[in-house]
Structure formats: C-alpha cells, structure tokens
Amino acid sequence: MTDTPSAAAPPLPDLPRDNTQDGPAVRLYLVDGSGFIFRAFHALPPLTRKSDGLPIGAVSGFCNMLWKLLVDMKAQTDAPTHLAVVFDHSEKTFRNKLYDKYKAHRPPPPEDLIPQFPLVREATLAFGVPSLELPGYEADDIIAAYACKVRDMGGEVRIVSSDKDLMQLVGDRVSMLDTMKNLLIGPEQVMEKFGVAPNRVVDVQSLCGDSVDNVPGAPGIGIKTAALLINEYGDLDTLLARAGEIKQDKRRQTLIDFADQIRLSRQLVQLDCDTPLPSPIDDLKVADPTAEVLAAFLEEMGLHTLGRRVASGGGGTRAPAAPATAAPRPVTATDHGPVDVTKYVCVRDIETLDAWIAKAHRAGVIAFDTETDSLSSANAGLCGVSLAVAPGEACYIPVGHEHEGGLAFDAPADLTQITHNEVIARLKPLLEDPSVLKVAQNAKYDIAVLSRQGINVSPIEDTMLISYVLEAGLHKSHGMDELSKRWLGHEPIPFKQVAGTGKAQKSFKHVPLEPATCYAAEDADVTLRLYLLLRPRLNTEGLLTVYETLERPMPAVLAQMEIEGIRIDPDQLARLSHDFSVRMTELEAQAYELAGRPFNLGSPKQIGEVLYQEMGLASKKTTATGAQGTDASILEDLAAAGHELPRVLLDWRQLSKLKGTYTDNLAAAISPRTNRVHTSYALGATTTGRLSSSDPNLQNIPVRTEEGRKIRKAFIAEPGHVLISADYSQIELRLLAHVGDIPQLKKAFLEGQDIHAATASEMFGVPIEGMPAETRRRAKAINFGIVYGISAFGLANQLSIPQDEAGAYIKTYFERFPGIRTYMDRTKQGARAQGFVTTIFGRKVNIPAVYSKSQAERAFGDRAAINAPLQGAAADIIRRAMIRMPAALKESGLKARMLLQVHDELVFEAPEAEADALINVAKRVMEHAAEPVVALSVPLVVDARAAKNWDDAH
Structure with a gap:
C-alpha cells in the first residue's frame, strides 16, 4: 500500500504582521487534530497496509496534510515559532455533566477509523510536532486556552481548522486557516458567516443551537434571526432580560419559555479559556523531526511515496510507486493446530446427535455443510450434514447413504444411520436458532438444500463471500480448497479421492461412511478455521459494511430464486431447434458452394484451409502463434471486406451456438419434479460484484437478435399469471454522470432527454428534433463504449468507419465532455497508486494488472479501473434492490415471486391481477435502491412491463 499525495495548493497566507519593530515573541499554530483526521478519512477511499491489512487511509491523509503544512509554514515571511496538534481525549467532558444529552446522538466513528486514532498521534510525534490532549476537555477548549494565553502575552495565534465553534476566538491577534480551501478566516469572514462580530458568536450559537452536538438552543430560531436579535439588543443577557418587548408573538414567547435552555446552551458552546494547559508554551517550539524516527514510521505504515518526498525535503508530489504484493500469511496451518481428519466423528445414533447439538448451542458459532447427490440445489437429495463446533472438533451426520444398486440401508451394520426425518427434526431448531x-x-447452496427440507437456516456467515469482499480481483477463485491452501496451508481431501473420476465416479450417497465422514467433516472444520481467520479482517480493512449490506444477505435471496425457477415451453424450444437445424443445413450448402467443396463448418482447421490456402484470403489479424485465425473478429473483418463465405460461417456459428446452448439444452434442463428450469447463480465469481449463472446460463441469451428474442419467448408464465421484467435504463451512464460529475449528462438525465440524441447533439451540433438515426447510433456506440475504454480501432470496427474518423469522434467526445476524461485519468491514477478502485458503496475491486510488466496487460488494467466503479456500483444497486424486494412484496400483500436476475434486469412472476401493483413496487424499490447510503445526482429509471412471455415483457 502506498500513500496518496494530496493535491498541490497555493502557499498559506502570511500571518498578520506585528506592528512592533521586532514582532511578537510567539507565533503559535494550533492544528485541530480531529478536523484533520476526519477530513483525511473522508477525502480518500479506504486504504489498507499491504503487510497486514491495517486500515491507514486517515493516517495517510493526515500525514500528507501535516507535511504540507510544515513545508508551507517554512516558506512564509513570518514563520510560526510554536506549533502543536490538539486532539480530543475522550467523548465525556464537563459538558456532559451539564447536559447528559450533549453529543448523545452522534454515531460512533466508522469501524475502520477507530484503530487509526492512536496511529495519527504517533504520526504527529514522528513529525516532531507536540501532540496535546486532556482528559475531561475537548480539543476546542485546549485550543481556546492556548489562544487566549498567547494573545494576552502579545503573541499571535493561527488556528488551523474550519470548525465554526472555534470562530468565537477570532480577534485582533487570533485568526483561523482552512487549509483545504486555503482560506484565511478573520473577523470579516466570521461576520459573513454568523452576521455578528466574533465576540458575539457564542450568543448566536446559544440561540440557534447545534443539531450536530445536540445543543438545544431556542426552537425555531436560526442563525439569521439570532444575529438580527443580538445586533438589535447588543448581547444575549440584554435580549433575554428584554424579551417581553419583542413584537412578534411566537418569537417573544419562545425566548421567555426557553430562557433557561438558552442559557444552558451558552454554557455548552462557550469555550473554556481557563482550561489547564497540557504542556507549557515553551515546549511547543517548532523543531525539525528526527529523520530516522520519521522515516521509520512512514516505512512501517507503508507510506513510501511520502517517505521519498520527506527524504528529498520537498513538498511536491511524485508519481507513486506500485505497492508491494500483499505478504501472504505463513502457510504453516492455523493457530488452532493442524487439520486431522482421523478425529472426526460419524454420528449414527440419536444420543450422539443430541450431544453434538448441545455442543453447538454452547459454542454459539458453528460451521456446517451439506452433502448431496447432485450439484443442482433445486433437485439435490440430502446425503448428510456436517457440523464443526470448534477447530478440529467436527462430525458428519449421514441421512441418505445407500448401497450402489439401491439396496436398503437398514440391514448392514456399516451403513447404520439415523433416519432422515429424525435428523431434520433435531437439526431444525439448531439451524434456525437466532442465538x-x-x-x-x-x-447459498446449503441454504437452498435445507430450505427444501423445511429448514430456514439463520443467521448465516459465508467464508467465500468474506474472502471475495476482501480480495476480489486478486484471485480467480474463492473456493474452500483454494482458501484452505492459501491461508491454512492445508490441502483438503479432493472429491475424486472418495468418489472416483470419469465414468467410474459414484454419487456421494454411495460413498462408504468412513471416507464420507473424513471428507464432509473436514469441510466444516476448514470453513470454521477460515472464518476465525478472515472475518476480523473485514473490520480492520473497513469492508464490514460492504459485506454485511451487499454480500451476506444475497445467499438467502438467490437460494429462493433458484428454488422458484421459471417455466419454459418445451414445444416452442423444439420448434426453434428444428428451425435452426433447417437453416444451418441451408447455410452449410451455401458454404459448400462458395468453397467449391464440402468441409466441416465446425472445424477451425478446415475453415482455415478453405479461406487462406484454397481461396487465398488474407487477414490483418493473427493468432498468438502468428497463424491466421478463424475467430469471430477475424471473420467479421473478412466479411466487412466483402467476402461472402466468412459471413455465412458467422451466421452458421450463431445458429449452432443458439441451438446447442439454448434450444437443446434448455429443454434438457427442465426439472421433472417442478417442470421448471432452475439456474444456479454464482456469487463471488466476477471482480465487480456482477452475478453470473450456469446450469443453464440465462445471462447471455441474445436480446438484440431476432433468434435470441425467439428463445426468450419460450420463457412463459404459469396459467393465470404473467411475467414482469423490470430493467434499469442506462444505469452505467447515469452512474458515470454522477461519479464523474458530468454537467451535460446530468442535465440530460434530469430533464428526461434521450441521452444518445443529447450526446449526438452536443458532439455534432445537430438538433435533437429530426436527428438522423445514424447520427444517434454513433453517439450511442461512443456513450456505451467509452465506459469500457473503447479505442479508435474498436469504435471503427463497431461503426464500420475509418479508424481516423473514429479517433476524431472520440477526441470530439472528450472535448465536449471534459469531465469524463478527468474521471478516467483520476481513476487510473488512483488504481496505479493503490492497486484497486472502489464503488460509491465502498466495494473494493483489486486490479493487479495495472502493475504488469506487459503494456497490453497494463492497458487492460486501466480499462478495468475505469469501468469497475461504474459496473460495480450498478451491481451493488441491483443487489440492494434484490435484498429489499422480498420484504417489499410481503408488506404489499403480493403473491409475486422474483425469479431471475440478468445484469440490470429483474424478472418476476405474478397473478395477472397483481401485475400493476407489482410493477409499482418493483419500480419504487429499484429506483430508490441506492438510498439512503448514496444520494445520486441523477435519477434511476426502471422500465417495467408485464406479458405472458419474457420477450414481450422486456
């Protein structure tokens, strides 16, 4: 992890010059440490130290801000002679004794900020700056005491803060400095903010109160009214004494009724200049830091860029170095001892089962796993359940094992097991126990399997999703075997070891109980160990909220969707499959005629022979080995050049894929138990949080081709029901407008304009009214392509135009929308500095490709960095909608069911009479899914329709 330097800013304004010849003996800078911390924390994305995952975002920002202050101070005409950083010691102060509700409703600090508080204090001392705090007093009181003391001594004070509560101290020899805005705050600025001179700020604050600190004030009186009253009556005491003279009835009565509350508020906002000084003023003299101490601290924190800047003595910024690869945890097993599969217990009688259930209740945290006879949770039969109550202490409870050939399982002694119903009846209270x-x-898989057994497992933690939140993009898999080898140094028993491979592989229900116990109980044991190891990192790395709000609720939602499945018309699929076969045969005959002989259209080798050797065609593109390939992009180029055979081959391939992947396989995937298709959704499979599906894959059915739409027509509602498709409209472009703060795009979305027409009008100067379709199409291609880092070459191919013309389009696009280029550059720089990007919801997407030695891979990393915050935020938003949807449907009294998620679309099934109500609920939940965490500056829009089949509803 490297630090992110703060942006360069103009030098600080000089201190007011002293009128005496020699100037004051003391020029004191007092830094509001808490203000620096929170500004640093909220200004940067969550940063972590690579060596151990320690959150250091606030530390990094604080150190950069402090170092810049030190550098700028030295450049001043009248440099300060004394300096200190002042911190709050604790939450409770004398004000809490005066008013127990003072600051009572303030939320606790963010979890990943808490461990950084002591580190910031260490940083202050490492920079050679005194760190001041005092039990029972706020930092503002300490600042007030030093300011008053130095002022009375004839010295000058500058308070480095923008906190309005400190403005009461501003005066002849006391000023404030907002370093973020480079703004010097004197009496004029205070007058502008409060409407009164600094010596009357307390009076105004006493009247208007402070909702942040829970200072009550006078109800209904704001700053303007308070300033008006104080300026009219001179001071607060006079105002309260003469409140009966006020003409406005309500205002007069408020001041009379709440006089005591107003006086209490004055005690709460008045800073205490008599606060004891934690250190003598002489101890605050400016001194250079000890080089070795500061260098060691910055190295320990992983702030290498700042370390180099400090070593060079400059305040400027340099390009940050690539962060070091995360040091893996030593692979010498866990702190709980090695995994020993021989110690696991096979539970075959009620007494033993009851004993394990009692252990589980005492443990409070257990791991569990199910073993089944199928990979499909919607159709799998339960073979057994494993439990781990502590590392190394695990068992397997078989319920569905049998001899191969279907022999009964109640005769042989080695196959003795408790009956299925008895096990379920005893496990249900445990697995549903909220404690x-x-x-x-x-x-997700285990929840779905047990849901079909009548068990609603809750509460749940998922080690796969914990790993995914922590390290998305760093590893291809977050599977248990990989996690075990990575973090525990243990390689679990492979499935093939107990069940065999290939044609000889047996169902798990036919695996003997002894190896089944070792295999199944090990899964639960390893899962518990991984949980104990990985779960604490969510907190220390500031990712707990991401996990708890975006990941942990998803398994239950998706499990229910998988169980529901969706109905498909097999007859329509059969007709489509036949039609595709006929057209493929026609295309084969056409290809043979063009080639002059028959050949295998599915063989790349034979296609290459025909195209390049026999027909003499040439492609500008080659494969990695230098050969002329036959992939789709190469055939597209050849077809665009006017060659007919490549186009025929492309059409044949498309039909072959649709037939093999969908029309044939979808019919085969219909469950005989439910007469519906049950896809399986994969969590933790993409770097950005998008879901994928398999068995069958329903995410990639073409929606823009006639053949793809025909396949979607085969997805139908049950009799008396309809399918409802609710789809986000241009969500990634809307997020680009928000995240990149692009005025033109935001305006178009806020006004409900056709975004592609608006873009075309902006780029080409063409009126939206009567715009040619081709002009809009080109703008649309750029709008969507720009999010994925499209090149001039790629755009040229997509629009079938010369590359230089495509390049000119892109150049014009960035000239018309400069904020997009700014967003892209800023995001790429951030990715290179940190190794990751984040979404607006805090999801962390690691992009190691930005540090690759390969230029092509680095370019890919840059494109991924640009797209990930947008695609990831879109994924986060639809997750938030899905998580809220079941409760929203229930609260509305609807029988509708959520069946599918396909990228930015949700598909529901509902009784016909509920269609309109369901559409209203779906639109409301989806369009407000980002709230209250993020208030988007553009509206989210959802298009929703109901129909008898999926295509008509889309």
Whole structure:
C-alpha cells in the first residue's frame, strides 16, 4: 500500500504582521487534530497496509496534510515559532455533566477509523510536532486556552481548522486557516458567516443551537434571526432580560419559555479559556523531526511515496510507486493446530446427535455443510450434514447413504444411520436458532438444500463471500480448497479421492461412511478455521459494511430464486431447434458452394484451409502463434471486406451456438419434479460484484437478435399469471454522470432527454428534433463504449468507419465532455497508486494488472479501473434492490415471486391481477435502491412491463 499525495495548493497566507519593530515573541499554530483526521478519512477511499491489512487511509491523509503544512509554514515571511496538534481525549467532558444529552446522538466513528486514532498521534510525534490532549476537555477548549494565553502575552495565534465553534476566538491577534480551501478566516469572514462580530458568536450559537452536538438552543430560531436579535439588543443577557418587548408573538414567547435552555446552551458552546494547559508554551517550539524516527514510521505504515518526498525535503508530489504484493500469511496451518481428519466423528445414533447439538448451542458459532447427490440445489437429495463446533472438533451426520444398486440401508451394520426425518427434526431448531451463528462456504447452496427440507437456516456467515469482499480481483477463485491452501496451508481431501473420476465416479450417497465422514467433516472444520481467520479482517480493512449490506444477505435471496425457477415451453424450444437445424443445413450448402467443396463448418482447421490456402484470403489479424485465425473478429473483418463465405460461417456459428446452448439444452434442463428450469447463480465469481449463472446460463441469451428474442419467448408464465421484467435504463451512464460529475449528462438525465440524441447533439451540433438515426447510433456506440475504454480501432470496427474518423469522434467526445476524461485519468491514477478502485458503496475491486510488466496487460488494467466503479456500483444497486424486494412484496400483500436476475434486469412472476401493483413496487424499490447510503445526482429509471412471455415483457 502506498500513500496518496494530496493535491498541490497555493502557499498559506502570511500571518498578520506585528506592528512592533521586532514582532511578537510567539507565533503559535494550533492544528485541530480531529478536523484533520476526519477530513483525511473522508477525502480518500479506504486504504489498507499491504503487510497486514491495517486500515491507514486517515493516517495517510493526515500525514500528507501535516507535511504540507510544515513545508508551507517554512516558506512564509513570518514563520510560526510554536506549533502543536490538539486532539480530543475522550467523548465525556464537563459538558456532559451539564447536559447528559450533549453529543448523545452522534454515531460512533466508522469501524475502520477507530484503530487509526492512536496511529495519527504517533504520526504527529514522528513529525516532531507536540501532540496535546486532556482528559475531561475537548480539543476546542485546549485550543481556546492556548489562544487566549498567547494573545494576552502579545503573541499571535493561527488556528488551523474550519470548525465554526472555534470562530468565537477570532480577534485582533487570533485568526483561523482552512487549509483545504486555503482560506484565511478573520473577523470579516466570521461576520459573513454568523452576521455578528466574533465576540458575539457564542450568543448566536446559544440561540440557534447545534443539531450536530445536540445543543438545544431556542426552537425555531436560526442563525439569521439570532444575529438580527443580538445586533438589535447588543448581547444575549440584554435580549433575554428584554424579551417581553419583542413584537412578534411566537418569537417573544419562545425566548421567555426557553430562557433557561438558552442559557444552558451558552454554557455548552462557550469555550473554556481557563482550561489547564497540557504542556507549557515553551515546549511547543517548532523543531525539525528526527529523520530516522520519521522515516521509520512512514516505512512501517507503508507510506513510501511520502517517505521519498520527506527524504528529498520537498513538498511536491511524485508519481507513486506500485505497492508491494500483499505478504501472504505463513502457510504453516492455523493457530488452532493442524487439520486431522482421523478425529472426526460419524454420528449414527440419536444420543450422539443430541450431544453434538448441545455442543453447538454452547459454542454459539458453528460451521456446517451439506452433502448431496447432485450439484443442482433445486433437485439435490440430502446425503448428510456436517457440523464443526470448534477447530478440529467436527462430525458428519449421514441421512441418505445407500448401497450402489439401491439396496436398503437398514440391514448392514456399516451403513447404520439415523433416519432422515429424525435428523431434520433435531437439526431444525439448531439451524434456525437466532442465538447460534452458522458459518458456511458458499452458503447459498446449503441454504437452498435445507430450505427444501423445511429448514430456514439463520443467521448465516459465508467464508467465500468474506474472502471475495476482501480480495476480489486478486484471485480467480474463492473456493474452500483454494482458501484452505492459501491461508491454512492445508490441502483438503479432493472429491475424486472418495468418489472416483470419469465414468467410474459414484454419487456421494454411495460413498462408504468412513471416507464420507473424513471428507464432509473436514469441510466444516476448514470453513470454521477460515472464518476465525478472515472475518476480523473485514473490520480492520473497513469492508464490514460492504459485506454485511451487499454480500451476506444475497445467499438467502438467490437460494429462493433458484428454488422458484421459471417455466419454459418445451414445444416452442423444439420448434426453434428444428428451425435452426433447417437453416444451418441451408447455410452449410451455401458454404459448400462458395468453397467449391464440402468441409466441416465446425472445424477451425478446415475453415482455415478453405479461406487462406484454397481461396487465398488474407487477414490483418493473427493468432498468438502468428497463424491466421478463424475467430469471430477475424471473420467479421473478412466479411466487412466483402467476402461472402466468412459471413455465412458467422451466421452458421450463431445458429449452432443458439441451438446447442439454448434450444437443446434448455429443454434438457427442465426439472421433472417442478417442470421448471432452475439456474444456479454464482456469487463471488466476477471482480465487480456482477452475478453470473450456469446450469443453464440465462445471462447471455441474445436480446438484440431476432433468434435470441425467439428463445426468450419460450420463457412463459404459469396459467393465470404473467411475467414482469423490470430493467434499469442506462444505469452505467447515469452512474458515470454522477461519479464523474458530468454537467451535460446530468442535465440530460434530469430533464428526461434521450441521452444518445443529447450526446449526438452536443458532439455534432445537430438538433435533437429530426436527428438522423445514424447520427444517434454513433453517439450511442461512443456513450456505451467509452465506459469500457473503447479505442479508435474498436469504435471503427463497431461503426464500420475509418479508424481516423473514429479517433476524431472520440477526441470530439472528450472535448465536449471534459469531465469524463478527468474521471478516467483520476481513476487510473488512483488504481496505479493503490492497486484497486472502489464503488460509491465502498466495494473494493483489486486490479493487479495495472502493475504488469506487459503494456497490453497494463492497458487492460486501466480499462478495468475505469469501468469497475461504474459496473460495480450498478451491481451493488441491483443487489440492494434484490435484498429489499422480498420484504417489499410481503408488506404489499403480493403473491409475486422474483425469479431471475440478468445484469440490470429483474424478472418476476405474478397473478395477472397483481401485475400493476407489482410493477409499482418493483419500480419504487429499484429506483430508490441506492438510498439512503448514496444520494445520486441523477435519477434511476426502471422500465417495467408485464406479458405472458419474457420477450414481450422486456
């Protein structure tokens, strides 16, 4: 982890010159440490130290701000002679004794900020600056005491802060400095803010109160009214004494009724200049830091860029170095001893089962896993359940094992097991007990399997999703075996070891109980160990909220969707499959005629022979080995050059894929139990949080081709029901407008304009009214392509125009929308500095490709960095909608069911009479899904329709 330097700013304004010949003996800078910390924390994305995952975002920002202050101070004409950083010691002060509700409703600091408080104090001392705090007093009181003391001595004070509560101290020899805005705050600025001179700020604050600190004030009186009253009556005491003279009835009565509350408020906002000084003023003299101490601290924190700046003595910024690769945890097993599969227990009788359930209740946190006879949770039969109550203490409870050939399982002694119903009846109270936390690896599958057994497992933690939140993008897999090897140094028993491979592989229900116990109980044991190891990192790395709000609720939502499935018309699929076969045969005959002989249209080798050797065609593109390839992009180029055979081959391939992937396989995927298709959603499979689906894959059915739409027509509602498709409109472009703060795009979205027409009008100067369709199409291609870092070459291919013309389009686009280029550059720089980007909801997407030695891979990393905050935020938003949807449907009394999620679209099934109500609920939940965490500056819009089939509803 490297630090992110703060942006360069103009030098600080000089201190007011002293009128005496020699100047004051003391020029004191007092830095509001708490203000620096919170500004640093909120100005930067969550940063962590690579060596151990320690959150250091606030530390990094604080150090950069403090170092810049020190450098700028030295450049001043009248440099300060004394300096200190002042911190709050604790929450409770004398004000809490005066008023127990003072600051009572303030939320606690963010979890990943708390461990940084002591580190910031260490940083202050490492920079050679005194760190001041005092039990029972706020930092503002300490600042007030020093300011008053130095002022009375004839010295000058500058308070480095923008806190309005400190403005009461501003005067002849006391000023404030907002370093973020480079703004010097004197009496004029205070008058502008409060409407009164600094010596009357307390009076105004006493009247208007402070909602942040829970200072009550006078109800209904704001700053303007308070300033008006104080300026009219001179001071607060006079105002309260003469309140009966005020003409406005309500205002007069408020001041009379709440006089005591107003006086109490004055005690709360008045800073205490008599606060004891934690250190003598002489101890605050400016001194250079000890080089070795500061260098050691910055190195320990991983702030390498700042370390180099400090070493060079400059305040400027340099390009940050690539952060070092995260040091892996030593792979010498866990702190709980090695995994020993021989110690696991196979539970075959009620007494033993009851004993394990009692252990689980006492443990409070357990891991569990299910073993089944199928990968499909919607159709799987339960073979057994494993439990781990402590590292190394695990068991397996078989319920569905049997001899191969289907022999009964109640005769042979080695196959003795408790009956299925008895096990379910005893496990149900445990797995549904809210006081026992259940940990699983890929919990979605286990939740779905047990849901079909009548068990609603809760509460749940998922080690796969914890790993995914922590390290998305760093590893291809977050599976248990990989996590075990990575973090525990233990390689779990592979499935093939107990069940065999290939044609000889047996169902798990046919695995003997002894190896089944070792395999199944090990899964629960390893999962518990991983949980104990990885879960604390969510807190220390500032990712706990991401996990708890965006990941942990998803398994239950998706499990229910998978169980629901969706109905498909097999007859329509059969007709489509036949039609595709006929057209493929026609295309084959056409290809043979063009080639002059028959050949295998599915063979790249034979296609290459025909195109390049026999027909003499040439492609500008080659494969990695230098050969002329036959992939789709190469055939597209050849077709665009006017060659007919490549176009025929592309059409044949498309039909072949649709037939093999969808029309044939979808029919085969219909469950005989439910007569519906049950896809499986994958969590933790993409770097940005998007979901994928498999068995069958319903995410990639073409929606823009006639054939793809015909396939969607085969997805139908049950009799008396309709399908409802609710789809976000241009969500990534809307997020680009918000995240990049692009005025033209925001304006178009706020006004409900056609965004592509608006873009075309902005770029080409063409009126929206009567705009040619081709002009809009080109703007649309750029709008969507720009989010993915499209090149001139790529745009040229997409629009079938010369590359230089495409390049000119892109150049014009960035000239018309400069904020987009700014966003892209800023995001790329951030990714290179940190190794990751974040979404507006805090999701962390690691992008190691930005440090690759390969230029092509670095370019890919840059494109991924630009797109990930947008695609990731879109994924986060639809997750938030999905998580809220079940409760919203229930509260509305609807029988509708959520069936599918496809990128930015949700598909529901509802009784016909509920269609309109369901559309209203879906639109409301989806369009407000970002709130209250993020208030988007552009509206989210959802298009929703109901129909008998998916295509008509889309």
